[in-house]
Amino acid sequence: xxxxxxxxxxxxxxxxxxxxxxxxxxxxxxxxxxxxxxxxxxxxxxxxxxxxxxxxxxxxxxxxxxxxxxxxxxxxxxxxxxxxxxxxxxxxxxxxxxxxxxxxxxxxxxxxxxxxxxxxxxxxxxxxxxxxxxxxxxxxxxxxxxxxxxxxxxxxxxxxxxxxxxxxxxxxxxxxxxxxxxxxxxxxxxxxxxxxxxxxxxxxxxxxxxxxxxxxxxxxxxxxxxxxxxxxxxxxxxxxxxxxxxxxxxxxxxxxxxxxxxxxxxxxxxxxxxxxxxxxxxxxxxxxxxxxxxxxxxxxxxxxxxxxxxxxxxxxxxxxxxxxxxxxxxx
Numbered sequence: 001x002x003x004x005x006x007x008x009x010x011x012x013x014x015x016x017x018x019x020x021x022x023x024x025x026x027x028x029x030x031x032x033x034x035x036x037x038x039x040x041x042x043x044x045x046x047x048x049x050x051x052x053x054x055x056x057x058x059x060x061x062x063x064x065x066x067x068x069x070x071x072x073x074x075x076x077x078x079x080x081x082x083x084x085x086x087x088x089x090x091x092x093x094x095x096x097x098x099x100x101x102x103x104x105x106x107x108x109x110x111x112x113x114x115x116x117x118x119x120x121x122x123x124x125x126x127x128x129x130x131x132x133x134x135x136x137x138x139x140x141x142x143x144x145x146x147x148x149x150x151x152x153x154x155x156x157x158x159x160x161x162x163x164x165x166x167x168x169x170x171x172x173x174x175x176x177x178x179x180x181x182x183x184x185x186x187x188x189x190x191x192x193x194x195x196x197x198x199x200x201x202x203x204x205x206x207x208x209x210x211x212x213x214x215x216x217x218x219x220x221x222x223x224x225x226x227x228x229x230x231x232x233x234x235x236x237x238x239x240x241x242x243x244x245x246x247x248x249x250x251x252x253x254x255x256x257x258x259x260x261x262x263x264x265x266x267x268x269x270x271x272x273x274x275x276x277x278x279x280x281x282x283x284x285x286x287x288x289x290x291x292x293x294x295x296x297x298x299x300x301x302x303x304x305x306x307x308x309x310x311x312x313x314x315x316x317x318x319x320x321x322x323x324x325x326x327x328x329x330x331x
Contacts, residue, residue, distance in 0.1 A: 001082065004069045013097045016084040018065070020072035026079045026104065027329055029068055029322075030095065030280060031061030031111030031296075032088030036304045048309040056303040057088075059310045060111025060296025060318075067322035071330065078330035081105065088280050092243065095280040099287045107254050107291050107329055109322070110281040113298030114273065116314045116321065117266055119258055120294035122247035122274035123282050124174060125206035127215055128240040130199065131156060133186075135233055137196035146194040150186040152233045153198035157181055159222050160202060167209050174274040175207045177215060201240070205276055212242035243278050246285035254291035254329075261324035265317065275300065295322070 001008045006018035016033070035053040042051040049059070061084055068080040085094030114120045133156060135147040161179045169175035179202060186198030206215055216239055227235045248255070250272055262270040281294050297318040298310045 001065060001069075004065070006069070006082070011097065011101070013093055014086045015094045015097060018068075018082040019079065020068055020082075021075065021077075021079040021330075023077040023079060025106035025329060026081065027326060028081045028083065028103070028105035028108040029064035029111065030083045030085060030108060030284070031057055031064055032086070032094065032280065033058075033061065033084045034087055034089050036089050038304075038306065040306065040308055044312065045309075047312050049312055049315070050307070050309040052308060054308050054310045055113045055298035055300065056308070057111050057113060057296060057298075059298055059315045060113065063296060063315060063319045063322060064109070064111050067319050067326060071323055071326040075327065075330040080326065085280065091241070092280055092283050095283050099284065103284075103288070105288065105290060108281075108284060108288070108293075109254070109258075109325075110279060110284075110292065110294040111296045112279055112281070112294040113300040113303065113310075114295050115299060116297055116317050117262055117268050118271045118273050118295075119255060119262070120275055120281075121250050121255060121272050122174065122208065123245065123279050123294075124276050125208070125212055125245035125282065126241070126243045126278040127204040127206055127212045128242070129160070129202040129204065129216075129219075130238040130240050131160075131202060132200075132236040132238075133198045133233055135194075135196050137193045140192045140194050143194055147230075147232050149195045149198040149233075150184070152230065152235075153184065153186065153200050155230075156223060156226055156235055157200060157202065159226050160204075160219050163219055163222050165210060165215070165218065168207065172207075173276050175209065177207065177210065178205045178276065179203070205278065206245050208245040208247045210245075212244060216242075243282050244286055245278075246282040247274065248285065248292055252291040254293055257328050258293060258295060258321075258325045261321050261328065265321045265324055277303075
């Protein structure tokens with residue numbers, strides 16, 4: 001960004017923030033620099049660029065840098081901030097720091113893979129739980145005499161997974177609660193003992209009509225009922241982390257402007273989509289009451305996969321769409 005003429009700084013947590021232009025309106029283009037682990041050899045095959053982060057989400061960040069640079073040279077008023085933030089894939093530390101430092105903007109576009117003709121207007125929330133089950137141990141040659149902590153953890157996991165809520169839409173992946181067992185650790189590797197302790201890490205995705213606290217309280221109640229029926233099992237549940245769901249107004253000015261830009265560049269009416277994942281857009285959406293969306297090249301089904309790749313043509317097309325959108329927002 002320095003080479004392109006941006007005013008650039010690196011903040012205390014490692015976010016890279018580039019600025020071009022001045023005055024109003026202020027537009028934030030926010031993408032994340034981190035990726036999930038995993039090396040993919042970088043190559044171009046059949047017009048597709050392969051590499052870790054090609055989709056999630058380095059192509060989006062690069063597209064925003066180039067679009068901001070070209071638009072800033074043509075408009076007389078308005079400021080564009082391009083933020084490359086850290087730890088989106090983990091704790092959201094980067095965007096949380098921007099919020100803490102009083103970031104302000106009139107519009108925000110998050111660089112995430114939507115596909116060139118789609119606009120993301122919503123993300124589910126995330127609730128991460130740590131479950132611990134403990135029992136009295138004994139010899140594994142007489143398993144009927146003892147409670148197996150691993151088996152009991154699975155029973156509690158089933159209780160959590162099957163908990164339902166009156167205002168869920170079970171026919172919708174977005175408007176329902178989903179659960180994934182991420183990690184299970186228990187037992188003693190060499191000893192002939194019935195496992196006496198098991199820990200589980202559970203990832204729940206929460207729709208916008210529910211809060212993480214509502215889901216946690218209901219699950220806590222169900223787990224307490226299980227504990228009552230199973231007094232020989234000590235069950236503990238801890239809320240590790242949570243991010244609330246976010247869904248923007250589909251009729252806000254940014255959605256309309258970006259939709260018009262897509263129609264002009266692509267000749268098609270864009271599709272508004274709601275994702276079952278969670279992103280930095282959730283955090284900023286709750287903190288700043290401004291029009292915001294997520295947009296960028298790539299198929300999100302390739303996120304975190306060993307064959308992550310993005311179409312070069314789609315990447316270049318997204319730059320043109322962003323240029324058109326930014327030009328319209330800046331008048």
